[in-house]
Amino acid sequence: MSLFNARSAWTIYKHELARALRTALQSIIAPLLSTMLYFVVFGAAIGGRMESGLEGVDYGAFIVPGLLMLTLLSESTANGAFGIYMPRFTGAIYELLSAPVGFAETLVGFVGAAATKSLVLAAIIVGTARFFVDYTIVHPVLVLCFVLLVSASFSLFGFILGIWAKSFEQVGMVPSLFVMPLTFLGGTFYSINLLPEPWRSVALFNPMVYLVNGLRWCFYGQADFPVIVSLLMALGFLALCIAIIARIFATGWRLRS
Amino acid sequence: MFPAMQDILEIEGLTKTYDGGFTALNGVDLTIRKGEIFALLGPNGAGKTTLIGAVCGLVQPSSGTIRAFGEDMGRHWRTLRRRIGLVPQELATDMFETVLHTVNYSRGLFGLAPDAARVEQILRTLSLWDKREESLSALSGGMKRRVLIAKALAHDPELLFLDEPTAGVDVELRRDMWTHIAALREQGTTIILTTHYIEEAEEMADRVGIIQKGRIRMVEETRAMMARLGRTEAVFTLAAPISAIPEGLSGHSLSLAEDGGALVYRGGDGTGQGKSEVAALTKALIAHKVDYTAIDIRESNLEEIFVNLLENQSDTGEGA
């Protein structure tokens, strides 16, 4: 009995990346442009007059990890969601369901491709940001690991969303109504410690706060919380998403009638 | 006849109740033999697509077992599905891909290494080679259906499901399709197809199964079924009306039309026996000085048999 059809997984992975290339404008250029606009406005233009709250890090550099996180989370979620929602919508999912692919192949294929796209986007953003602000990454390897972890988790989250959704609206709703605003308010542009009470305590209930801070720590070695908290939050979320998807595949929920 | 045909698919007690509570399959038992063409016939909503879906992993069975190639589908699906192909009833594909891309994708998805020559061969056989760089959205309905067939053939399945392969296909192409299907069978592929064109089943199928309201009503060899239920009907238009069938002709299963202007023969068994009886009858009529001006003779086809069967059985054993 075979446990994993590697070629099937690889085929899905390539197919999804090809789809992304076909829509390169939408999947790379659009998010890149909006991120760059933030850098121009908040980093270069207003940033000079702002305090970051971190020692030796000016405001323009301070917002780089936050903005990166903002893009990563919404793009990973959207990529993961559309990857599976599209075939559900067109009916092409019949082939996937009749193919020798299960939980493992689907995850590696769809989520792997979604995460790859996020990584490429992250690399482009980090590279382009240098044109606008000056910064030095303290833990580059950790940045890579954290970006990978977050991309994978939110691609998985998007995948669940894409299986749950019954319309295009619902697919688009969650990233723009929850992921984006929560990240925006989650310390992308300011340190949580600068907030007055009770807003600081309220902010602690926002999970994005820990992710943004985790990445910021990897960038500059300082953040509002110990990095281990962020790491545990991210790993916990990853585990939760995997467990939910395993359950979806076991029951066939919204996949098999 | 092959003396020891192997069973390639064994379905036992298959029941499917959809979430809404509707029972689309109700204790289906069905065995498909290796190498045969099996036609599954039944009215709209009988459960044909549901049955195929249950075997192919699109529908979660409520109960029952499905064995393919002698192994349990539920346990060994990862290896078994590689050997099964499906052409769905609905035209469902990603419309932005090209023909060549989508067929290559199907092959890889089922775990096979790329094989440009094999894919070219499949596309050529289905007259799609010239369209290989077209995106699917630019193809006609009949072409899209052929692309779905090409996709299903891309991994060289041993067991192939064709859910209404000729729906929306023009007459000429339908003949073509029959040739393709026959060629596949020659190569050893076992084929299960559904169709609403009964003559298609009559033409191609080794066996037919009739499903109605989620139950299999009958499974039989096409020829045997035709022989058992087939009839010859001959209408002799008489030169002059008669009031009664002449004494000496009473052994010929004849009836007199209401106005006495025609004699109607019904009999035979679908193997040609009826025709020879009609031949004998022509001489007998002459001998009895019954003159006629026209003979209209025809064989009842599978369609009539099918319609009669459904009518006779619909009042017995109501499915849920």
Ligand SMILES: Nc1ncnc2c1ncn2[C@@H]1O[C@H](COP(=O)(O)OP(=O)(O)OP(=O)(O)O)[C@@H](O)[C@H]1O
């Ligand atoms: N996903 C579903 N949820 C609920 N009921 C369903 C679902 N799919 C099919 N059915 C019902 O199950 C019954 C059998 O449907 P099925 O598609 O198997 O019929 P069929 O024999 O293929 O018909 P047709 O010849 O029209 O294709 C129908 O009454 C249909 O309404």
Ligand SMILES: [Mg+2]
């Ligand atoms: Mg159907």
